[in-house]
Amino acid sequence: MFYRQAAIRHTSYDQTKKLYPIPFDKWLVVAVLLVALLAPFMMSGLYLNSYLLPWVIWSTAALSLNLLMGYAGQIHLGYAAVMAIGAYSSVHAMRLGVPFEFALILGGATAMIIGVGFGFTALRVKGLYLAISTLAVQYLVDWVLTHVPAIGGGTQATLQTPTPALLGFEITTDIGRYYLAFGWCALVTIFMLNVKRTGLGRALIAVREKDYAASVLGVNSYYYKLIAFAVSSFFGGVTGAILAFTFFGAVTPEQYSIDISIQILAMVVVGGLGSVLGSFFGAGFILLAPLFLNNMVTGMAEAYDFGVSRSILSHIPLILYGGLIMLFLLFEPLGLAKIYDNIRKYFLVWPFGFSRR
């Protein structure tokens, strides 16, 4: 119905690699982009700061992890720790007088170096073993943050973030912070969309499907696994820093705890492994669903008397939330992105049942 495909033709092979060959897809992306750009002027500060901003940042985090998990097929249970490394490094760097832009890159670089260090374990172990060894990153980083005052600022300490400044302009407003996060998110999204079309992306996917088969094909799977850890950790580090600078305004170890690692993992899995769009869906769902469910249950409890105690009532949203995740994954194991894809395909072949040939 919406997807008109007549007169779409290619006169060179380069044209066949277009990201959005169908006009409707292209205009949809443009529309979403416009909404995202105009959003700060259309919604209240509360919604911007507590819904949209975290959604954008966590989507970026999920995207970064998706490069490692979805593209290269390497599980990571300590991703929050990688973000923590980036956040702490850049905060310290700025406090030492490094400009914000370089501090971000420095944070990313530190996260990359440490991330790759742990990534070396991935060369030797797979699956569950890799999961456990990445979990170790989480605990090691947590320990260092709480026990090394030079880094964490001491037990129970909170490090305030300096005011970020881009090209000399200080970013002090909510809108400015939102655009900062949005800009970084856009960069990562563009990277993720395009990496699939490059040799690097194809090599990563080959490694994901079967690393020794990839090796047989001439893809150096050790090398590409390390690349995946490096790039993903760099993105994770910068995203961690962005999170600290734009959302929290401070860094504490609790912000990057094991719970957060699991949440990012859930975003990737619920959204859809290896899907750019899925990262946004996943982050939106994991982040916003509890809020909405909470509001809904509280609202209904006020309107109708359920006759249950307040303590039980507070658990109902959590039960619903867990149930929803399970339902979604039962219904479509490939995640929310696949559900979107199914709906898109339903309209893509409209009014026919399926496509021919």
Added chain:
Amino acid sequence: MQSASSLVQTVESTSPNLSDANLTLVQLVARNANQHGAGIAFREKELGLWKEYNWQDYLDNVTCLAAGLESLGFQPGDTLMVMGDNRPKLYWAMIAAGGLRGKAMPVYPDAAPDEVLHFCKLSQLRFVIAEDQEQIDKLLDLREEIGTIEHVIYVKPRGMRSYQVPGLVGYDELIERGRQRLDADAQLRDSIINRSRPEDPAIYLHSSGTTGLPKAIVIQNRRILSGVLSAYEGERFRLHEEIIAYLPMAWVGDFALTVAAAIALRFTVNIPEGQETVLRDMREAAPTFYLAAPRSWDNMLTTMQVRMQESTPIKKWLYDFFMGLALEREKRRFNSEEPTIIQKLLKPIGEIMVYGPIKDNFGLSRVKNAFTGGEAMGEDTFLFYRALGIRLMQLYGQTESSAFTSTHQADEIRLHTVGKPLPGVEVKISESGEILVRSNSVFDGYQGNEKATNETLVDGWLHTGDAGYLEEDGHLVVLGRVSEVVYTATGERYIPNYIENRIKFDPIIKDVAVFGRDRDYLTALVCIDLDSVGNWAEQHGVSYISYADLSQKPEVLEQAQKALEHVNDVLPEALKIKRFANLHKEFDPDDGEITRTRKLRRKVVEERYQPIIDALYGGQLDVTMRAQVTYDTGESGSIERILAIKDLNR
């Protein structure tokens, strides 16, 4: 020269772009290349990509080819046979031959060897250009029998390397040879372009031969161009149309459109990868002008209906609802009634939900003018496409009149007419009810067949052989072939073709032959459509092993019966079909039962299936059909089939 100069005036009066005095195809190509060199002339799909050729490429190829051909000894008056599917290189060869004052003679790529032989003998053939190894092989088998062939040019080199045949030359080599000649002689290019005259032949075609052997027809440059220009004047074409070339090159419609009109009006011609990919490539090409035989429109409709049957319930329901609505509206329109308010209101919604997507799927969404020609079209098919929002119009013409005689105009569509004659075309009805045509685009006589020429061309009037009449407002009504008007034993007059077209609207029926000459009632021989019925059988758990087997399944017979009864409902009592049988095979051009353009050869069918026809009128419940079959290996055997005969209730 009289008519040529008057044509110049016609050209001047239509559009400044057409005012050039060059009046042969090759001169028009040269003018396009000079004035619009970068405009895209051809877009050919190759290995999944659309390769573009502009007018400069067009002219380059034509002049190089012509120079090359001339170096092989191509003389004015020589014939170049063109074998293959639609390919730019073959079209260029046709223009090059015309530039050298010779004739290009395209033949159907699937023409049987004896047909090719017949054509060759008529024309003292010395030159052949063939698309690929398959065509070359066919030709080489015949070469000795033809005897006169000196040079054979192949376009696709695949598989040709080991051929050691005298006179065999590759297209690229010939181009290279021509280019060297052009480089050596600065005057040669202009000389080639300016050599041809308007009264020189543009193309050498054959009539389809529904009755007897095909007759040779040479159409002059001025004839074909004046046909195209009067169609342009009558606003049937616009400048710069996008078209898709998939019609057989040997059909006059293809030459008139893909070559003559494309050159005169600077179309972009899209050429699909192959015959098998036409439907898919059609979507990518999305033509703005589309001419197809009713057969193709029917096929497309069948595909649509089959695919809708396989769709999901909601989509199906929406389709049924909105298509029903649109058909209703279209019917009202033909009865000169205003559409109801609901129909008006729901039309834009239907366009978004159903009509638009279907048109998009089949690459029809950009079509401004769509034509059906070559044969009468079933009313229901016509209505269906009109309901979809495609401005489908009837085109009436024949090879002898360069394809254009009369067409509908956008705002004047009548179901039963073929519209008004084009500007510059005179039409009158003879006393015997035959349609006569006189215009600049009427040909000058059959090649080497004076008797036929004298019968067909009388005092400048072309006797079309079609029965018809003119309505008061000038609309022409074509009833069918004069030779096909048939009377039953009770004296009831009918045209079998008319009834057959109505029956063929049903997707399950591919072909049908209706009998009844000098009989008390009508009967029918039905060929089911394997795609459509096969699909139906699959969904309803009817297992079958072959076409013949499927055709005799009781369930399938019942389906065919329903289709015929549906048509019977609208036929007058005396012309209702009483009995029918499903044939065990499809009508096949290779067996001579239909022509290459899929028109029924009634005589052949009546002779071949005499036992079945006897049984249809004999009251039996089945008939045993024995058929001689010649296998590809050359062996022959016979097949025996028992065909069921069914009575119709309504």
